[in-house]
Amino acid sequence: TPCLYIVATPIGQFDDLSPRAVEILNSVDWIACEDTRHSGHLFAHHQIKTRTTAIHDHNERQRAQWLIEQLEQGKSCALVSDAGTPLISDPGYHLVKQVRAAGYKVSAIPGACAAIAALSASGLPSDRFSFEGFLPSKEKARLDKLAALAQDPRTLMFYESPRRVLNSLESLAQAFGGDREMVLARELTKTFETYLHGSIDDIIERVSNDPDQQKGEIVLLVRGYDSASKDELPADALATLALLQTELP
Numbered sequence: 001t002p003c004l005y006i007v008a009t010p011i012g013q014f015d016d017l018s019p020r021a022v023e024i025l026n027s028v029d030w031i032a033c034e035d036t037r038h039s040g041h042l043f044a045h046h047q048i049k050t051r052t053t054a055i056h057d058h059n060e061r062q063r064a065q066w067l068i069e070q071l072e073q074g075k076s077c078a079l080v081s082d083a084g085t086p087l088i089s090d091p092g093y094h095l096v097k098q099v100r101a102a103g104y105k106v107s108a109i110p111g112a113c114a115a116i117a118a119l120s121a122s123g124l125p126s127d128r129f130s131f132e133g134f135l136p137s138k139e140k141a142r143l144d145k146l147a148a149l150a151q152d153p154r155t156l157m158f159y160e161s162p163r164r165v166l167n168s169l170e171s172l173a174q175a176f177g178g179d180r181e182m183v184l185a186r187e188l189t190k191t192f193e194t195y196l197h198g199s200i201d202d203i204i205e206r207v208s209n210d211p212d213q214q215k216g217e218i219v220l221l222v223r224g225y226d227s228a229s230k231d232e233l234p235a236d237a238l239a240t241l242a243l244l245q246t247e248l249p
């Protein structure tokens with residue numbers, strides 16, 4: 001029966017693609033890629049010769065119809081993004097929703113996801129966590145979002161771009177207090193893989209003093225709010241402070 005496979009791809013190491021993922025990518029009629037040229041390098045490495053088509057943020061809703069027509073004709077398809085698991089800060093949500101609504105089978109072929117990889121090796125509590133995607137680029141929106149998370153007891157995970165990492169770290173310090181424990185996970189599975197562990201203030205200092213730490217791909221993980229901690233201001237005081245900081249000039 002025709003199926004849409006959601007296939008996770010590596011986040012740095014081409015060989016992190018599972019044998020079953022290779023088998024599925026070889027067996028489907030089409031692979032929908034976020035960027036066909038980008039995925040082409042991975043497919044060449046694994047000698048995957050399946051036809052590709054582009055489905056990205058800007059054409060996803062409209063291309064979903066085309067993909068459903070393929071399934072109607074009995075053809076199976078796979079969706080991949082540039083790296084890691086599709087739909088996780090990547091396109092695919094509208095496609096999966098529409099394909100499911102049309103009554104077709106959707107199956108995940110699991111693999112790398114930067115947030116989960118970072119969490120698993122961070123040393124921060126992993127029993128409860130919240131993935132928050134990318135923080136807003138505008139400071140006011142960023143501080144508002146962080147203020148709403150200031151008392152969240154779960155480990156918080158953010159994706160970040162190297163250009164914005166210092167701004168985001170400063171906002172984290174403002175919203176949560178500079179003493180809060182965090183981990184900056186960079187270039188996972190690649191040559192310059194690094195985990196920086198310390199207080200938010202420590203990490204700001206290390207990242208500002210070493211421009212190399214502002215390069216590549218970054219996941220920020222922040223320990224959740226600990227109401228028993230003596231080091232932190234009371235939660236309501238912190239929330240009020242964070243709100244005030246968004247209003248002050």
Ligand code: SAM
Pocket residue numbers: 011012081083084085086087088089090112113114115158159160161185186187188189190217218219
């Ligand atoms: N779908 C992907 C996943 O499952 O991880 C995430 C796609 S999102 C557009 C790209 C962001 O993921 C980067 O800005 C970075 O925050 C994070 N990321 C991807 N690869 C990474 C890596 N090798 N090391 C650290 N972070 C990574």
